[in-house]
Amino acid sequence: MAKYKTYAESGVSIEANDVMVEKIRSSVSSTFGPRVIDMPGGFAGMFRLDYDEKLFKKNYKHPVLVACTDGVGTKVKIAEMAGTFDSVGIDLVAMSVNDMLVQGAEPLFFLDYLAVNTLEPARIAEMVSGVAKGCIMADCALIGGETAEMPDVYRKDEFDMAGFAVGVVEKDRIIDGSKVEPGDVILGLRSNGLHSNGYTLARDICFKQLKLDINAKVKGVAAGSIGEELLKPTRIYVKSIVKLLSQYKRKQVVHAMAHITGGGLVGNVPRVLPKNCDAVINKKAWPKHDIFDFMQKSGPVEEQEMYRVFNMGIGYVVVVAADFADSITEKLTKYGETVYQIGKITAGTNKVILK
Numbered sequence: 356m357a358k359y360k361t362y363a364e365s366g367v368s369i370e371a372n373d374v375m376v377e378k379i380r381s382s383v384s385s386t387f388g389p390r391v392i393d394m395p396g397g398f399a400g401m402f403r404l405d406y407d408e409k410l411f412k413k414n415y416k417h418p419v420l421v422a423c424t425d426g427v428g429t430k431v432k433i434a435e436m437a438g439t440f441d442s443v444g445i446d447l448v449a450m451s452v453n454d455m456l457v458q459g460a461e462p463l464f465f466l467d468y469l470a471v472n473t474l475e476p477a478r479i480a481e482m483v484s485g486v487a488k489g490c491i492m493a494d495c496a497l498i499g500g501e502t503a504e505m506p507d508v509y510r511k512d513e514f515d516m517a518g519f520a521v522g523v524v525e526k527d528r529i530i531d532g533s534k535v536e537p538g539d540v541i542l543g544l545r546s547n548g549l550h551s552n553g554y555t556l557a558r559d560i561c562f563k564q565l566k567l568d569i570n571a572k573v574k575g576v577a578a579g580s581i582g583e584e585l586l587k588p589t590r591i592y593v594k595s596i597v598k599l600l601s602q603y604k605r606k607q608v609v610h611a612m613a614h615i616t617g618g619g620l621v622g623n624v625p626r627v628l629p630k631n632c633d634a635v636i637n638k639k640a641w642p643k644h645d646i647f648d649f650m651q652k653s654g655p656v657e658e659q660e661m662y663r664v665f666n667m668g669i670g671y672v673v674v675v676a677a678d679f680a681d682s683i684t685e686k687l688t689k690y691g692e693t694v695y696q697i698g699k700i701t702a703g704t705n706k707v708i709l710k
Contacts, residue, residue, distance in 0.1 A: 371474040371504075379480050382487040386497040390463070400498025402464050402521075417526035421460035425450035426517045429554040430585070435512055436562075436569045437582040440478055443516065444485020445492070446551045449589035451520035452493040453614040453671065457627065459530040460522035461597045462495035468517040469502045472509040482516065485588075493593040495520065528600070532611040532627035532674075539610055539700040540680035541624075541634055545693035546670030548644050550589040552617045553664040557585060560653050576645045584646050592671045595690035599673075602686065609683070611674040615666040621707045622663060624672055633703025634674075637710050641695040643668045662709060674700060 380395075387393060392401040404418070427446040434443045444467075452462045467486050469479060479502055490497045509515070549557060561567045561581055569582040576584050592614075600609060611627040624634045647668065651661050661667060675683050677699075684694045701708075 371476055379483040382480070382484045383497050383500075386465075386487050386490040386495070388496055391496045391498055400464065400466065402496065402498055415523060415525050418523050419460075419526050419529065421455045421458055421522045421524055422520065423451040423454045423522075424517065424519045425454065426515065427551045429558060430551050431515055432558060433554065433569075433582065433585045435514070437586060439582075439586060440481040441485035441488070442586045442588040444482050444487070445489040445588035445591070447486055447516050447518040448489025448493055448495075448520070449591045450551055450616070451518050452489075452495065452522070452591060452593050453589070454616075455520060455522045456593055456596050456671075457530070457612045457614055458524060459528050459600060459609075459612075460524040462493050462520050462522040462593060464496045464498045464521055465490050465493075466498065466519045467500040468519075469500070469514065470509060470516070471502065471504055471514045472506050472511050474502060474504040482514075486518070489588075489591060492591040494597070495522075495593075528607075530607070530609060530612060532629060534607060534610040535627070535629055535632055535674055535700055536610070537632065537700050537702050538677050539674050540677050540696055541636060541698040541700065542673040542675060542680065542684060542687070543641055543669035543695045543697040544592060544595075544671040544673065544687065545590075545641070545695070546615070546644070546666045546668055547590045548584060548587040548646055550616070550666055550670055552619075552666065554585070556654075556656070556664055557650060560650055560656075561585070565653060573649060576649055590670050592692070595687055595692050596671075596673075598690055599683065599686055608676045608679040609673060610676065613672040613674075615670055615672060617664075619662050619665055619667065620669060620672070621709070624707050625705050627674070628700070628705050630705045631702060633701050633706050633708055634698055635701050635708045635710060636698035638662075640697040641668055669695075669697065672697075 390403040427443050430443055434440050448465055469482055487497055567581050570580045573581050613623045613627050615623050620636060647665055650656060680696060687694045
């Protein structure tokens, strides 16, 4: 009699998935607020949109839903090398919620997708713990997700991750850059480091060219090891920016914002500028992280390429009316950001000029 084939023999463990679900339950529920309708075992997450005055401080008269999706790119390879998986979960949340923030939206909920070679419950629990931390930083709920075990697609210890966020903004409070005008001041909010962009180049320099060990100490770079430096999570700017925007309910003194991801300052700032404006940015207006100097010298990498690939120490940009630049800088500093006045808007042709 022929031996029956099982799913586990082909590389997929249903039992491991059940164990994983139990391990991540507390991390997921830690992000729930009163708008989440919890249904253990449900096939989809549920989130209330009817705002009860007793529960919520404000109602949206004309709510517009804003949605984003993203991953963390080849930063997952650094996590694999280091055997550390929680920080990339924070990155995953940051990449989407910082994007929707640009339009003035506050995040409501988040979903994740994790794809692995072999479902190891403890490792998945570490990843989801990081995602939950990111959601708490962003004031949003982790209401669902999916973990796919695909041994034929991913090699041993390989994984990938994607995130999906939904937020909301009042229709007449959408920030689209149309109010930007010459004379506006450009504020730069400090990044934590590389965040989640430029990692293919960073990995090439550090591990192919220099052949560094993931635990190697690097002279001039503050973190304990190159691995720790490269795994610093992307800063989440949600709480400070949402709080700032709530201070100006009638006046729109924040004219545009940009999340500095792939493409750097030169690629992302023009996306929120009118066609007849330029952003003139003073490169000496803020101190660069040591890791950027290390990458530039070790490559070597031309300065223009550095500004095109990396955030160079500025993770988020806020373009504001000149009369409010100092007060907004003061507010954002009070909310925990490190803020630099890095430039001004001039008449031009929709480009960034680095000086």
